[in-house]
Amino acid sequence: MSQRNLTLLTDLYELTMMQGYFKEKDANETVIFDAFYRSNPSGNGYAISAGLEQVIEYINELSFHEDDVDYLRSTGLFEEDFLEYLRKFKFSGDIYAIPEGTVIFPREPLIKVIAPIMEAQLVETALLTIINHQSLIATKTARVVYAADGDGVMEFGLRRAQGPDAGIYGARAAMIAGCVGTSNVLAGKMFGVPIKGTHAHSWIMSFPDELTAFRNYAKLYPTACILLVDTYDTLKSGVPNAITVFKEMREAGIPFSNYGIRLDSGDLAYLSKKAKRMLVEAGFPDAIISASNDLDETLINSLKIQGATINSWGVGTNLITSKDCPSFGGVYKLAAIMDKKTGEFIPKIKLSENAEKITNPGNKEIKRIYSRETGKIIADLICLTGETIKESDSLLLFDPIETWKKTYLAPDTYTVRDLMIQVFKGGECIYHSPAVMDIQEYCKHELNTLWDESRRLVNPHEVHVDLSKKLWEMKNQLLDSYHFTNS
Amino acid sequence: MSQRNLTLLTDLYELTMMQGYFKEKDANETVIFDAFYRSNPSGNGYAISAGLEQVIEYINELSFHEDDVDYLRSTGLFEEDFLEYLRKFKFSGDIYAIPEGTVIFPREPLIKVIAPIMEAQLVETALLTIINHQSLIATKTARVVYAADGDGVMEFGLRRAQGPDAGIYGARAAMIAGCVGTSNVLAGKMFGVPIKGTHAHSWIMSFPDELTAFRNYAKLYPTACILLVDTYDTLKSGVPNAITVFKEMREAGIPFSNYGIRLDSGDLAYLSKKAKRMLVEAGFPDAIISASNDLDETLINSLKIQGATINSWGVGTNLITSKDCPSFGGVYKLAAIMDKKTGEFIPKIKLSENAEKITNPGNKEIKRIYSRETGKIIADLICLTGETIKESDSLLLFDPIETWKKTYLAPDTYTVRDLMIQVFKGGECIYHSPAVMDIQEYCKHELNTLWDESRRLVNPHEVHVDLSKKLWEMKNQLLDSYHFTNS
Structure with a gap:
């Protein structure tokens, strides 16, 4: 500016x-x-x-x-x-x-x-x-961060921001009020704030199948390996494939960290609890379960009350536009x-x-x-x-x-x-x-x-x-x- | 950009x-x-x-x-x-x-x-x-312009836009969808669109009294003379003072056009009808009655149904943020x-x-x-x-x-x-x-x-x-x- x-x-x-x-x-x-x-x-x-x-x-x-x-x-x-x-x-x-x-x-x-x-x-x-x-x-972010109650909140709203500045300076304000990172690379460069991200459905769809897509991502980013599990079917395909990849990495002795799954659709309370059980049973109790999909402070608060096992929140549209106000x-x-x-x-x-x-x-x-x-x-x-x-x-x-x-x-x-x-x-x-x-x-x-x-x-x-x-x-x-x- | x-x-x-x-x-x-x-x-x-x-x-x-x-x-x-x-x-x-x-x-x-x-x-x-x-x-603007039913709608939202770009490109989108002008000078320069405006309460307050403020404005802008009448009391002070100034201009033989009043608070239906009667009785039936103050398509529609005599609408916050959505x-x-x-x-x-x-x-x-x-x-x-x-x-x-x-x-x-x-x-x-x-x-x-x-x-x-x-x-x-x- x-x-x-x-x-x-x-x-x-x-x-x-x-x-x-x-x-x-x-x-x-x-x-x-x-x-x-x-x-x-x-x-x-x-x-x-x-x-x-x-x-x-x-x-x-x-x-x-x-x-x-x-x-x-x-x-x-x-x-x-x-x-x-x-x-x-x-x-x-x-x-x-x-x-x-x-x-x-x-x-x-x-x-x-x-x-x-x-x-x-x-x-x-x-x-x-x-x-x-x-x-x-900043005020809206403070509300969202309060609802997340200690979990990390990531600012993911750039594509729904009201123009480039709203994305850039919105990310700045979100960081001021307590987000742990933003997906906005330009904001990262301009303000020296952490940038975060996983991958999109298009990553999965561009490979012959989900498992291949996960394997390729994990190979490249073993220390920031959050796999998006809802492209085809979260519990029947996404989570099992993610667990397969985590097991393969463990068996191959590849040091991996900051790993887990991202849920981006469906019933986040139900899916997160089921996914958590599957991950724990497979020996991955510390896997991060992150969620996105039209989240705001009310929804995060409600998911917490429902016992959702999500511990990382990607908040987009509702934060970057302060949608309710x-x-x-x-x-x-x-x-x-x-x-x-x-x-x-x-x-x-x-x-x-x-x-x-x-x-x-x-x-x-x-x-x-x-x-x-x-x-x-x-x-x-x-x-x-x-x-x-x-x-x-x-x-x-x-x-x-x-x-x-x-x-x-x-x-x-x-x-x-x-x-x-x-x-x-x-x-x-x-x-x-x-x-x-x-x-x-x-x-x-x-x-x-x-x-x-x-x-x-x-x-x-x-x-x-x-x-x-x-x-x-x-x-x-x-x-x-x-x-x-x-x- | x-x-x-x-x-x-x-x-x-x-x-x-x-x-x-x-x-x-x-x-x-x-x-x-x-x-x-x-x-x-x-x-x-x-x-x-x-x-x-x-x-x-x-x-x-x-x-x-x-x-x-x-x-x-x-x-x-x-x-x-x-x-x-x-x-x-x-x-x-x-x-x-x-x-x-x-x-x-x-x-x-x-x-x-x-x-x-x-x-x-x-x-x-x-x-x-x-x-x-x-x-x-653009879509929000199309709704507002539809509600205004042929009256001019001016984009006045810059100060409530979500950052500079939201003001600049929001004004551009508003012009595309039918606004007759924007208050945003930079948008006017960048896109060759008409810019519009009147004056603020601070103009009135910076003079010893409202009448002096109106006289000074009219002297300077006789062909774009919309006087803001609600600083002290719309019907007891603002409209009478505006009429005094219009009469003075008429008597002095000053060619004036595109003149009238702006209502920015209070009951716009009631005030516009009262003001219209006062202006007509004083011999100013063609005075523009413009209104602003948190307008949107629903309010404009309602004011029209109530018989408000407003014929020019300045729409700010609700348009430039598409507040309801x-x-x-x-x-x-x-x-x-x-x-x-x-x-x-x-x-x-x-x-x-x-x-x-x-x-x-x-x-x-x-x-x-x-x-x-x-x-x-x-x-x-x-x-x-x-x-x-x-x-x-x-x-x-x-x-x-x-x-x-x-x-x-x-x-x-x-x-x-x-x-x-x-x-x-x-x-x-x-x-x-x-x-x-x-x-x-x-x-x-x-x-x-x-x-x-x-x-x-x-x-x-x-x-x-x-x-x-x-x-x-x-x-x-x-x-x-x-x-x-x-x-």
Whole structure:
């Protein structure tokens, strides 16, 4: 992606608004935009942030090439002085973000852009595209990995991904959230993540018979020998032929490991139990039984309850598209405009009849409150920038809508962590993204800061995201003061 | 995309199988693979083929660069002689395909690859990724456009697309299937399609009040002046302020056109009717009333039934992700292997307990049968290559599973069209993809070859896809002759 210029990957209205700011207002008015989301996908109790590295690459590459400017001119919508401005465009703002692999909750700013309004507006669309996609797939993956309960989950979805990027960056997000490997070779190369695979039905069908196909595969890959057993008949042909090959290898003294079978159709609970018995009886109790075929977290959970003997899961379509909930719903909203005279940010609010949809105004940051005893998350607190919390003081948290719901934290019973880090300063990137496998490690740790009740797949306990008293008061003042300016 | 090398955009098993063919078999064995799908997405009565141009670009760019080979070597899975083969790899096969924008049905080969097995195997994953994605979005779009019943539908989904490509190529597919424009500027540049847009809430919020924001927008874009009216209060503030601005423009004698309002929240049926009355009373009966906000074909259909006065639809998330059905399910199956002695193709079949999942063997092509009187599709017939149908003869069609279901066509009452065209010959592309807007024209004509009963959104009439007698007999012979080769 670093070699692709995605500058025109934007909604047209970002550019027409930019020209409007350029023509009608002071183009250098500094503003704050927050990217956040409103509800967790798939009924989950949390989400996993992902995509920041690609947002950084996108911002670093932002530049209107001559052919971009020519194209924009050809639309007839833009005037020469504005096109000249675009030709010299460079992002000059500050960006703060929650690191990738972090457990996140609704209404928290995931990315905060502080920049001249023309720049902040331009980056909206692509920033959302990237963050929405990767956070969606990371969150879905976390659900699948949770259901697999310690078994390896492999990302096998490339052919059903919504285009090449969805496959590539979907695989990246899946690795962040805990997959043990991906079938996607390009993702392996780009991100240094393990690649995995077996063979297809076409391998079997291209040989005169299944046994010959298995023998040939085993000869070539004795240390990664997972045989696909369902081309003709799983229990009458596939598993017996696989056992024949394993016996032949054992008898020939060929060192083989990481071997077993893959089930790709039929009743996976029944077939896996039967196959397990056959493998055990033949002296192969450690054979891997892997499964694929439209799996998702619900199906894996159900198969586990049924006693299926599968211990390796290849998950494709449902993971790579987040099939039950294929969009993340992240939005990007204006939070403040700088008063040029005072240099102070004037908070801005977007109203809605739905209280949940009213935005949080001002220049904000997020403090995560952990239990000192357990290390688990107690709540997140959205604060105004510069607010401090002393862990040696008591802390009173309250629900921002039903304010009578209060939680009192005694001094020294909790710890506080600032969630956002600065990634751009004056247009320069000052952050180095970790390797994907390091983000995976961090993400595992993050998931451990959740109570099990917030991780379960159905009706998880909701982690509270509260507002600091200062922010809450500012928000209510703004709401109270609002009067419609009718014509 | 033409500058991106997607050669490694493949499942690992394609490469391990390729090495297997290289090591264990004659690498030059010519085979036939068919790409097809098994059921229409979203309960639709048909699908729209899309993505062929990107498949062609992918095949044209296929080449393992030195760093690709180095990466593959680093996995430890591949031997030097095979890596050397990859270094010189070039696709040398033939490809046949159904042109983009064509109405297609389940089980028909959309793309047929005839090539040495190593080459045919490699291209499986990326080919499916591309075709699955674009055909999915084109089909979803056809549903939305059908529901809009002549009103313009704009593709507004980029920020919710599953990554940049999903936005770019999703917009392309949406244009093929009948959108009047997309918000995606890069798609506009790449494919020469109309780009559209209005402004965001942030535009309104960045001005001291809504009226000032509207005035400034109208001044700048008098001939594309759709004002977003729901930032504060649609009926008390937004619509009255918009009317004020339209009146001011009229009074000032400014020529303005393509003007109106956009509703982005609330009860769209109620608000549009109220807004329409206000606009008509103010002397603006031709004002456009456009709507956005989680629209899909069902909601548009419902709004139309409720008498909503919306006449322009901006559709985002649900279209660009095909939310109710976010994957197309196309597969790629071995259909035949050439006998090197005779040069004949030996048909291959993949069995399944589910009759619908048994593949169609052999070297096939598709003939579409139209009613001579109406021009509508009667049925599709999958034939063996070289079969001919004389329109002056009678034709007996029969259901391939329930064979007693027969249709007799009298001589000269029908016409026959071959659906597939050749796009690659001996590795060289011999086909020039039409411009996207030309494909859109073709697609409109294609949709007109369907009876209304097959286009409706719910429980559409199924168009029959039958097998020629020759193909049906070959398939049944293969099924009958199959015996399991147990170990």
